[in-house]
Amino acid sequence: MVKQLLFGFAFLLLSFTAPEEYITRQGTVTFFSYTNVENIQATNNQVLSLFKPNDSAIAVSILMRAFVFEKSLMQEHFNESYIESDLYPKATFEGSIIDFDPSFEGEQTRIVKGDFTLKDVTMEREIKVKITKSETGYTIEGDFNVSIKDHNIKVPGLLSPNIAETINVSFNFQYEPYEN
Amino acid sequence: MTNRKIVIIGIVLGGLLLGVLGIGMFGVKDTSRIKTKAKLSTNELLDRTTNSDSLLLNDYIEKAIEVTGPIKDITTKDNKTTILLHGGHASKLVICEMQTNQNKYMDQLSKGDVVNIKGVFKGVLLDAILLNCILIEKNNNG
Numbered sequence: 001m002v003k004q005l006l007f008g009f010a011f012l013l014l015s016f017t018a019p020e021e022y023i024t025r026q027g028t029v030t031f032f033s034y035t036n037v038e039n040i041q042a043t044n045n046q047v048l049s050l051f052k053p054n055d056s057a058i059a060v061s062i063l064m065r066a067f068v069f070e071k072s073l074m075q076e077h078f079n080e081s082y083i084e085s086d087l088y089p090k091a092t093f094e095g096s097i098i099d100f101d102p103s104f105e106g107e108q109t110r111i112v113k114g115d116f117t118l119k120d121v122t123m124e125r126e127i128k129v130k131i132t133k134s135e136t137g138y139t140i141e142g143d144f145n146v147s148i149k150d151h152n153i154k155v156p157g158l159l160s161p162n163i164a165e166t167i168n169v170s171f172n173f174q175y176e177p178y179e180n
Numbered sequence: 181m182t183n184r185k186i187v188i189i190g191i192v193l194g195g196l197l198l199g200v201l202g203i204g205m206f207g208v209k210d211t212s213r214i215k216t217k218a219k220l221s222t223n224e225l226l227d228r229t230t231n232s233d234s235l236l237l238n239d240y241i242e243k244a245i246e247v248t249g250p251i252k253d254i255t256t257k258d259n260k261t262t263i264l265l266h267g268g269h270a271s272k273l274v275i276c277e278m279q280t281n282q283n284k285y286m287d288q289l290s291k292g293d294v295v296n297i298k299g300v301f302k303g304v305l306l307d308a309i310l311l312n313c314i315l316i317e318k319n320n321n322g
């Protein structure tokens with residue numbers, strides 16, 4: 001009887017233990033370039049991110065070719081001239097959330113500090129994020145600015161009025177437990 | 181050459197130029213019009229992401245490939261449907277973001293259906309990623 005009770009208790013404990021790792025395979029990253037000449041927007045809905053709440057750790061991997069533009073010519077310029085996706089296929093972010101409380105139900109605003117790498121240039125960044133815990137997982141959303149000069153993105157003189165020097169990047173990741 | 185012939189040639193050339201520019205400036209080429217580079221099962225494609233054949237995948241980048249496998253999940257975001265196919269790899273999937281003109285077929289699909297999908301291969305993160313996908317064939321019997 002005692003054995004059965006202990007087994008039942010252990011089973012219940014395991015059932016209620018929160019997963020250690022969460023994943024999104026379909027995170028969204030959108031960037032905006034605002035200029036007087038034209039506004040350019042592209043979205044990538046297939047961004048990979050892993051989140052370990054107990055370690056406050058977050059990792060993001062973005063396939064640059066998976067950004068979708070309104071005009072295919074823009075997409076071609078982006079991949080071939082600006083980002084050089086053949087040479088630098090991914091952008092990545094690895095960081096940790098400062099003062100994050102994984103047990104807090106609901107919404108909390110925190111700073112994520114980490115390394116953002118684009119075109120082999122790594123910059124340390126502090127990004128303000130909104131973290132929401134739900135029954136099924138976590139949502140992390142926020143935005144930050146990227147200077148194209150910082151990442152060696154060269155725009156031909158003729159096109160420079162069309163591309164902003166600072167690009168706004170927004171993201172929304174909806175995580176679910178990772179059963180790997 | 182008469183003036184009339186010059187005008188007709190001008191109109192034809194102008195139309196061709198606008199057509200070429202139109203695809204580049206305003207739209208994305210329909211995947212059904214792109215030649216298929218390779219036909220693979222989800223297992224074959226995912227095997228190549230993990231073994232020494234991974235360099236072969238570079239040949240497929242920005243090319244249209246056909247992939248056949250069972251549906252693990254179907255998701256929708258911003259009017260775009262994505263079909264996730266699985267194979268023999270526990271944690272790896274093939275992610276196919278469908279063209280918006282395919283939305284009308286999505287109601288006919290369910291988890292477990294085996295489908296043949298054609299899409300433009302973009303590369304690999306944890307999963308293989310295809311965009312601008314179209315449904316080629318569905319087999320309920322799996």
